[in-house]
Amino acid sequence: MKFITLLLITSLITQSVIASELPDLGDVSQNSFSASDEARVGNEIMREIYTDPQFYDDPELTDYLNNLGARLVAASDAPQQSFSFFMLKDNTLNAFALPGGYIGVHTGLIEAAQNESELAGVLGHEIAHVTQHHLARMIDSQSNGILPSLAVLALAILVAKSNPQVAGGTIAAAQAASIQKQLNFSRDNEREADRIGIKTMAAAGFDPNAMASFFERLQKYGRIYENNAPAYLRTHPLTTERIADMQNRAANFTSKQVTDSLAFQLLRTKLHVLNLRPDLAVIEYQSASKDPHYANLTSILYGLTLALSQNRQFSQAEISYQQLSKFASPIIDLLGADIAQKSGDIKLALQRYRQARVRYPHYRPLTYSYADALIITGLNNDAVTLLTDLTRTYPDDAKLYQLQARVYAQQGKDFLRHYALAEFYARQGSLTAAIEQLQIALKTRDGDFYQTSIADARLKQLIAQNKALLAQQQK
Numbered sequence: 001m002k003f004i005t006l007l008l009i010t011s012l013i014t015q016s017v018i019a020s021e022l023p024d025l026g027d028v029s030q031n032s033f034s035a036s037d038e039a040r041v042g043n044e045i046m047r048e049i050y051t052d053p054q055f056y057d058d059p060e061l062t063d064y065l066n067n068l069g070a071r072l073v074a075a076s077d078a079p080q081q082s083f084s085f086f087m088l089k090d091n092t093l094n095a096f097a098l099p100g101g102y103i104g105v106h107t108g109l110i111e112a113a114q115n116e117s118e119l120a121g122v123l124g125h126e127i128a129h130v131t132q133h134h135l136a137r138m139i140d141s142q143s144n145g146i147l148p149s150l151a152v153l154a155l156a157i158l159v160a161k162s163n164p165q166v167a168g169g170t171i172a173a174a175q176a177a178s179i180q181k182q183l184n185f186s187r188d189n190e191r192e193a194d195r196i197g198i199k200t201m202a203a204a205g206f207d208p209n210a211m212a213s214f215f216e217r218l219q220k221y222g223r224i225y226e227n228n229a230p231a232y233l234r235t236h237p238l239t240t241e242r243i244a245d246m247q248n249r250a251a252n253f254t255s256k257q258v259t260d261s262l263a264f265q266l267l268r269t270k271l272h273v274l275n276l277r278p279d280l281a282v283i284e285y286q287s288a289s290k291d292p293h294y295a296n297l298t299s300i301l302y303g304l305t306l307a308l309s310q311n312r313q314f315s316q317a318e319i320s321y322q323q324l325s326k327f328a329s330p331i332i333d334l335l336g337a338d339i340a341q342k343s344g345d346i347k348l349a350l351q352r353y354r355q356a357r358v359r360y361p362h363y364r365p366l367t368y369s370y371a372d373a374l375i376i377t378g379l380n381n382d383a384v385t386l387l388t389d390l391t392r393t394y395p396d397d398a399k400l401y402q403l404q405a406r407v408y409a410q411q412g413k414d415f416l417r418h419y420a421l422a423e424f425y426a427r428q429g430s431l432t433a434a435i436e437q438l439q440i441a442l443k444t445r446d447g448d449f450y451q452t453s454i455a456d457a458r459l460k461q462l463i464a465q466n467k468a469l470l471a472q473q474q475k
Contacts, residue, residue: 037136041100060331061271085104086102088106091275097135116260117207121214124196128193129189205258206258266299273303273307279311281306282311305320305335333359334366336352336356388404417441432466
């Protein structure tokens, strides 16, 4: 990732984070690294992640991940805490928690999970890292008691959590005693995250045994491919004793057979298809569709339909979609509209989008694609009406403002375009960029008095927020 600057952070990790005293796992309120500090660190690192090529901005997968995460958080000991789940396009098996309730998941982890409970187990574990303030305690345990720049600290945390190879090299440079202290700290936190994660996933209705089964499979894989072990093993140390402890804790809950959601099945298939060359994906799923022993016909049919569309075999994709459309899912409906749009049948695409929105009015990935289709076809007034209504319903959704900026650009409304871009950047934490867009908007002179008054007030608000943030960072 471009935002990992090894030379900048090596000394910080080796001297400040690795060389920490073993923290007390007691009341986090005693820590000097406060909840507001955690939020600032999380916001700063997410601002960098949003602009990184590995950030995977797939609305369907992001929506699914956040719905699954919300279900787990609601069943946790901290249901009031705010979380945001995001994806990185990376085939390695990894997930990591950041301060402020941000949890990153690699696409490879979703593909590797054999069922939804296994994925829920990993998320439950990462949620526990956040609710127990493990990163905050690690940071707060610095022997000198001095916090480094939050921006640098954010980079240090991410390199240790999401890039274990770099982190491993950094750790090797530290003194042996400091390494052992950090490993002990990590194991204590991993055991606590296991215990709380299993409790959370069981309360959310998932199989509590799935966490142990997934980690046990990872451990076996790591032994076979010792020099290329999954990234998750390097950031989350596993031992036979730890897996046995998971199994013992899971035994305290009722074992259950949990049926995977259709969304999990379809989106796991989607990731697999998109990782293949389109023509090879078609061959694979055509072969699988003829296998009478393959149990999940819906996923196979979805994979084949998507693969045909990706390979631009739209006639065959439409035939396959007609079979697939018998199953109810907004993911399937969205694929049907996308096939029609890509094949050039705009009338059919818009019809399918509208029908799907009646069935699934709150499924935002569908709405994003519908707005995009309206913009592409020049139905700008319809797009403006749609997006204006949605920003009132979902005022914190950055993607809606990004779409607004596109349609205003197409209409030649410069003031409104730059104002929408300002709101987009503000919601991604890029206050400087948001301020610049508002300044440009006020110079366009095509906004009326009411609009420019609102923009001027918003500009003053963002400048004040940015000054306050910079002041906090310099403390």
